[in-house]
């Protein structure tokens with residue numbers, strides 16, 4: 034993707050030593066209230082190669098590129114949909130507290146020339162990125178979350194997809210002893226999600242390993258999860274153990290359990306209604322007044338071209 | 350008036366205690382919700398808490414009101430009849446609050462969005478139907494209307510048998526994954542309606558009388 038020049042971090046910051054760059058970001062966050070960063074669309078923050086110290090999140094006071102404030106860490110970590118633990122959003126944090134996410138392996142294979150199983154250290158070595166994204170849940174609530182991780186396209190380039198590969202299929206860990214919600218037989222576990230290859234290769238699509246500069250907590254999908262900011266939250270599959278390149282459109286867990294409600298694409302779209310929740314408006318966590326939902330969750334400029342000529346009402 | 354109430358209390362103290370208890374039990378959830386709001390004990394999605402908790406209590410109280418008649422006629426707990434109207438009205442009150450939170454607080458009277466939801470969400474439609482049915486019942490719940498309508502009052506108030514199941518369907522249709530709670534309500538309501546069938550009602554109460562007769566001899 035072409036990034037407009039205004040979005041690129043100024044050179045003197047880019048070339049600064051990691052330490053001072055980090056300090057600059059802190060100062061920018063605190064003093065300028067993120068004014069510099071909010072000029073970006075979306076907020077590309079050049080990553081520091083060393084992990085950011087949890088005690089001092091660089092993100093305090095920052096906003097996304099639309100000027101929306103970042104949601105509080107407490108809310109992000111205590112209001113979660115993660116049915117592998119429970120369907121009760123408030124209880125996920127408590128029930129997932131003992132989940133051990135390390136060691137962890139992510140198997141990347143299928144229609145690729147170099148199948149490879151990555152451990153977390155190998156994944157951390159892939160150029161890290163930080164992104165502030167809006168997360169729009171299909172249940173009509175939303176948050177603004179500062180992620181850290183890597184772009185999915187970097188990982189996919191390492192395994193070198195074959196030309197027959199048209200889709201990417203993701204799978205969550207299947208282990209009912211560690212993920213007790215998987216004992217609930219009403220869902221076809223494991224959680225499966227999918228993207229078209231061009232969606233997966235899009236620069237906005239990331240694999241996140243951290244929030245607020247801290248490693249992901251179990252409730253947020255530790256140790257590694259997908260983040261596709263222009264799609265409803267359930268597409269952003271958590272605790273991934275398997276990434277597979279495939280020729281045919283994968284069938285996700287939600288497509289299996291509610292085919293009329295959840296389609297493959299599940300792009301945020303205020304014009305396609307859902308039988309349960311308003312998709313034309315949403316409640317931003319921390320705000321009382323509803324906001325209108327933006328097409329592609331506000332990322333239309335970057336992603337609308339992926340769907341040129343497609344009937345988005347049919348391909349919901 | 351006071352003397353009359355006093356006479357009633359002294360004549361049937363247990364009944365008064367029971368009635369006071371029911372009124373408290375019906376008001377307490379609202380007080381609790383206000384308290385939690387005041388103390389910041391709600392979740393990060395407080396409006397949803399308000400919607401859920403008022404909806405839950407509307408349904409619970411309506412079901413409780415529906416339980417009064419079989420409790421009296423089948424199980425002989427006659428006092429239940431004395432709180433039937435109050436429970437129904439409290440249930441309606443919570444439903445009204447639930448509705449105003451939706452229209453006035455959540456959607457801020459943005460009628461294009463409300464209309465959109467009404468047109469695309471069947472659970473909103475049946476919820477609204479339930480609420481609309483309850484309005485004439487609440488209005489005619491007074492003694493004056495009871496007298497004025499005579500026999501037709503009873504017929505009119507049979508509409509609860511439609512309103513409460515509609516509210517249950519509202520609940521079933523809005524749930525995303527865990528159907529246990531709405532299905533529990535569905536079975537309770539079905540049972541309460543079945544117990545009204547004349548055949549069953551007389552059979553069970555005869556059986557009960559026979560039982561208690563045995564114990565007496």
Ligand code: HEM
Pocket residue numbers: 309397400401402403404405406407408411444447448451473476477478479480483516519520523
């Ligand atoms: C007699 C009338 C009604 C009763 C008894 C009732 C009951 C309920 C119940 C039990 C819930 C679920 C609470 C939970 O999950 O804990 C609920 C949710 C809800 N109700 Fe109602 N309701 C009624 C009428 C209405 C009406 C008229 C509307 C709007 C026009 C409405 C809108 C909603 C909404 C928006 C939700 C939340 C859905 C969600 O976020 O998933 N209800 N109601």
